Amino acid sequence: MSRPLHIEAVQIIQSQASKDTLKNIVRAYLMKLSKLSPGTTITSSSYEDTPELKEHVQSITICDTEHETDVTPNEVELVIHIYTMDQYGAETDTMTDGTSGEEVSAADVWALPADEFHGLWESLIYDGRLKEDTLRYVETALDLTDRGVNPLIVGWSRVVLLHGPPGTGKTSLCRALAQKLAVRLGDRFPRARLIEINAHGLFSKWFSESGKLVAKLFDRVREIASDPRMLCLVLVDEVESLAHARRAAMAGLEPSDALRAVNALLTQLDRLRRLPNALVLATSNLTTAVDVAFVDRADLKRRVGPPAPRAAYEILRGCCEELMARGAVAPRELLFALRILHGSGWAESDHARTSLRLWAVANSAAAAGLSGRALRRLPFLALALHAPRSAQTRTTLLEFIEALSAALKCHLEDEAALLEDEPVTKPQNKNNEIILNGH
Structure with missing residues (x-):
């Protein structure tokens, strides 16, 4: 029996098509693809040549990242979910x-x-x-x-x-x-x-x-x-x-x-x-x-504890991918998934250099016990305070990763300084009198 692969498709608010109709359209589109990559989202710009899909569907997310490798549509059971999103907030x-x-x-x-x-x-x-x-x-x-x-x-x-x-x-x-x-x-x-x-x-x-x-x-x-x-x-x-x-x-x-x-x-x-x-x-x-x-x-x-090295790496890799996609870090370069680095024995190479440097930063962040919130803030601080700034050039990926390392070091120094500023509680005797100089 084929393993299920969940597909989540966002229906455009203005669309009047039924969910069953859209499930068939999405299924037909996916079955034409040579492979499906769990954990990825397909946006409408990718199916410009499928007008019926573009008219009704905003994006398609291929879920179930426990599928560790790409799969072909024929080897899985596609479970398709169609939904619209509420726009009004809480x-x-x-x-x-x-x-x-x-x-x-x-x-x-x-x-x-x-x-x-x-x-x-x-x-x-x-x-x-x-x-x-x-x-x-x-x-x-x-x-x-x-x-x-x-x-x-x-x-x-x-x-x-x-x-x-x-x-x-x-x-x-x-x-x-x-x-x-x-x-x-x-x-x-x-x-x-x-x-x-x-x-x-x-x-x-x-x-x-x-x-x-x-x-x-x-x-x-x-x-x-x-x-x-x-x-x-x-x-x-x-x-x-x-x-x-x-x-x-x-x-x-x-x-x-x-x-x-x-x-x-x-x-x-x-x-x-x-x-x-x-x-x-x-x-x-x-x-x-x-x-x-x-x-x-x-x-x-x-x-739910602070991210270990592997989770820290994937969080920072996602941040790098987002900044490269938006042009804040350029040009766009490849960062390897950890399974690829592990499969290569963590071997040094020109292609793996930036990925291995990011892995080193992730290890340092995990060793320091950074929370997920603090970890996701590092890329912003790296760009704002530590990346080279010039009107003529943009920050390269390797420069940005070095800026991440500097931002991490600065963050840890700031945290240590805060701890030094905490008031020290003076010892008291049984009558709640403060003891000074041992008397």
């Missing part, structure tokens, strides 16, 4: 604080697939199979639901927890997963919503109203999820604030109202699990602070 759901009468932002609601998240999944690079595993987790949960598997016997909660240091792409992965699910499950769920709840803001603002406001917020979530043709994804960012509130309340450091608010949220999450079209995604920057009651509810718990 709507803010507000609630009224019963004590102050203040209107407070409760959540941002995105109609999916959203234009803002287009291409986000492809841009995220992690070590291991983090993206693939989260996607398979949801697909399996839905499959077991369809089969009528009793969740009291085989248990799953439809809760995913991503934890790790800031800047590693946890929230981005949640948004990208929501977008991917809206595309992949479009035939089953024609509508999809992502409801982003900021747990930190929720609990710092609303302790006075305790569980009542939490219940109101989740009434809105269940209202959205009451449509069986609607896929409802709830993102709880910074979920560690739950642990802080509950732990502090139980220790007598916060009012009991805080404990009621947290317990109300956990109760509401339990109610959501009964809905086959609802999924909860949560992130935490403080692994050890996440409440054990919440952790116990999560089926999938994955740490």
Whole structure:
């Protein structure tokens, strides 16, 4: 049996063609190609000679990068997804604080697939199979639901927890997963919503109203999820604030109202699990602070750490490709994939020189523990502060990679200087008097 290869095609907003018609058009076009390269996107400029396709389809993405090499159309089963993107952005759901009468932002609601998240999944690079595993987790949960598997016997909660240091792409992965699910499950769920709840803001603002406001917020979530043709994804960012509130309340450091608010949220999450079209995604920057009651509810718990050398290389290679495509770095040169460098035994050659230099920068960045966010900022800083600037010449790729190395060195020096500026806490005796000079 042929392995499936998922194809995602963006339908032009003005197009009135049916999805089935477009699937046939896209399939016919792809079957004419000699090879398909997983991980690539074909834009409309590439199918100028196919007017019917150009009229209706904005772009075609060949997914499933686990196919490590190019494939021919005949050796795979093409699974084609046609979708349009929402152009309007997030709507803010507000609630009224019963004590102050203040209107407070409760959540941002995105109609999916959203234009803002287009291409986000492809841009995220992690070590291991983090993206693939989260996607398979949801697909399996839905499959077991369809089969009528009793969740009291085989248990799953439809809760995913991503934890790790800031800047590693946890929230981005949640948004990208929501977008991917809206595309992949479009035939089953024609509508999809992502409801982003900021747990930190929720609990710092609303302790006075305790569980009542939490219940109101989740009434809105269940209202959205009451449509069986609607896929409802709830993102709880910074979920560690739950642990802080509950732990502090139980220790007598916060009012009991805080404990009621947290317990109300956990109760509401339990109610959501009964809905086959609802999924909860949560992130935490403080692994050890996440409440054990919440952790116990999560089926999938994955740490998202700083990029290892291989992921760092692919992130920086993608940045270089983007800057060359836009003309900020010129002329355009080839950067080898790591599997090619590895296959050559990392041998030095004129063709591999720039790739090997980039590999060295990636290794240095990974050794320093740079987050994905900091790593993606380096190319901008390299161009802005370290690349040669001239009205007559543009930055070459090798010059840019050297500028990347300089930007990395400067970044690490700046980080070290910040640490030196941190105040040192002076020791105190049992009477809270500062001890000076050992006395």
